[in-house]
Amino acid sequence: MNLTGLGVVFAGGAGVPALRGALASGVPPAAVPYGREGVPALAVPAAALAGNPLLAPARRADRFCKLAMAAALEAWEGCPADPARVGIILATAFGPHATVFRFVNDMLDFGDAKASPTIFSQSVHAAAASMIASAAKIRGPVLNLADLALPFEEALALAGCWLEEGRCDAVLAGAADELSDVLAHVVRRFWGDRFVPGEGAAFFRLERTGGARLALGCEVAPGAALRLVNEGGLGADVPVECDAAGAEAPPGALTPFWGSTRLGAAFYLAAAEVMRRDGRLLPGGAPLTDGRIEVLSACGLRRRVIALGE
């Protein structure tokens, strides 16, 4: 399949220019004390969402929806495909958990019979992709998936199937996760200070032609111009094999730009696309020879390689 559009929102702001700016500067966004316990985290700044023109018609979008929408609608802009033939695949690890807890708050505060129906509707995992479909007037298949290991990698593989089958002419495939007090607390209890959790979303427009070639596999291939290793995030596995066959950064080298997350592959792929478009390695700015950029992920025996470019 081919990558023809990109959208991203992360601790450094909303939009591909914000990601490029952060990577080019070499300075990751600063982690700030988050929530009730002041756990250092890489939260998306309020300004990235408030007043974001892509989010204008979304009265009922909760924060999780807004993160996903901001990235998806940026990747969608200018897509020529017929909306009836466009699909959406949204991967997440934790889903709209902040909203789930808001609903449970209502149940505990007001009783099981008097909780807010609006908050309930937002707490259902399917809400975010549905709002993207409404905003973009997309009518094709819409799939939300939630897993803790390789969720974005599986979303990409499925997008490839939908295009190969002829089920869609374009697919918006992406990943989104949000922070919450509870999640920050659990991260601290499980792992102490080892990880700085992040939040955000990255979306990719995929079509059969145009842009840059994107391929999925389980093995690295020789001759990659650049190999980026997604260290897994929040206690997941580091890929064992990282033999150098081109310029390479150590596992997790770019993670400080967006935070520890199970969706790391999505952000690494976004960074890879930014570098490919610029023709240079970021940070640093050394010219990137033409060729394949590989993003590696692993979980147990499952290994995934996303290859971008020829």
Add this chain to the structure above:
Amino acid sequence: MDNRESELAEIRQKLKMLLVDNLNLQDVTVEQIQDDAPLFGGAIGLDSLDAVEIVVILQRHFGVEIKDMDVGRRVFQSVSSLSEYIYEKTRA
């Protein structure tokens, strides 16, 4: 009569604030909501999800129950009609 009118005005004001906050009405201020303007299918454009949310607002903030959405449909016409229903159920 004076008493009734001032209580109704109070209810209307409280209701408008609750609607703007709880329904997350982004382009509408409390001042812009006219007492008799249709809430559903008018400029404010509330929908079926807002209707069930209003049922919860009535329960929590006024102690008024709507057991039947047919009653709801009649009573939710405008801020005025809602306020009068609340007044009837709580003060009369």
Add this chain to the structure above:
Amino acid sequence: MRERIAITGLGVVSAAGADAASSLATLRAAARPAWVPCPVADLPVAMPMFAAAGGFPAIDRTFHLAREAALQALRDAGLEAPPRGFRLGVCLGTTVACQLNDIDFYRAYRTCGQPALGAAERFAAGGLSERVARELGAEGPVLTVVNACSSGSDALGVAISWLRCGLCDAVVAGGADELSAIPASGFFALGVTSPEPCRPFDRDRQGLNLGEGAGMLVLERASSAGRRGRPVSLVAAGFGAAADGYHLTAPHPEGLGLELAVRAALADAGIGPEAIDFVNAHGTATRENDRIEGGVLARVFGPQARVVSTKGHTGHTLGAAGGIEAVFTALALREGWAPASVGFENRDEAIPFAPLTAAAPVLRDYALSTSLAFGGNNAAVVLGRQGVSS
């Protein structure tokens, strides 16, 4: 020529029965299983709910339901010990098991800020499909669908895509969900639950009942089934899905997305509406769903459409519904009769047909199962039988 996708195994547990055989008996008898007044939330009216037959623990219940139905399906397919190198994928849908939604955990967090971590540890064990895949030693792709009420059907669609693209040899696909306080409270707040056993398509229907269970199918490339010496008598012939793009909870007033999904599924199967013997509808018994879905089915299949909702036996099992209903549809094709639509008594004039009121022989080779979800996703699966002269 695209390879056929065989259905080589079925597994199901719900209020209708602890397995396929007992479920068939319930469907045959058009029997209403016993219901319980909402056992998971404190509601002012006794809302009927349908608990799964068989003993399943309260903790981690959805995983246990899923595991049971998956094992039944694998046994049915002769895949309890798959051959070496066999690539088995797992694609399950759920709405409850994907959330860190343990109320005791959250209450403790709210009060003292240091909750016991059991619930978080269970959540951290992975998505439902991941946990079942680990249990089964499955080495193919793994994906948990969280598409609300269409999750089970969408999971079948994913499995079909994976198999057509050769990502694996077979997939355990379907859905599972347990009765849970959050959806109980949420659906009640939306005003769509019924204080009596549900009556799909009936003039006086008052809403849905929640239910729980799991429905799993083993979908397998026909060539793989052949290599294993399994006969191919049932197939997953086609799948279609489409978004309403309309509203967070209300379906599109003309059922736009459902009609697109149904027509896409028929086209995917390479058949026309006349080849469909019956439709296992979503049929939740809410006023909106049945009216809109009824309109779409009448438009596509005509007012003579043969439609059944099996939610009168199971309640609305949310993420499990698409899986359970696909299993019931497959069983009906295999046994040669479509079940009566339990809970229906009087025709609603706003719906152009009445559902089946008695079990009817299956005369054509294909059947359709539909699911409509919160947020407007719609899914339709075409199942077929092979090697039967109609």
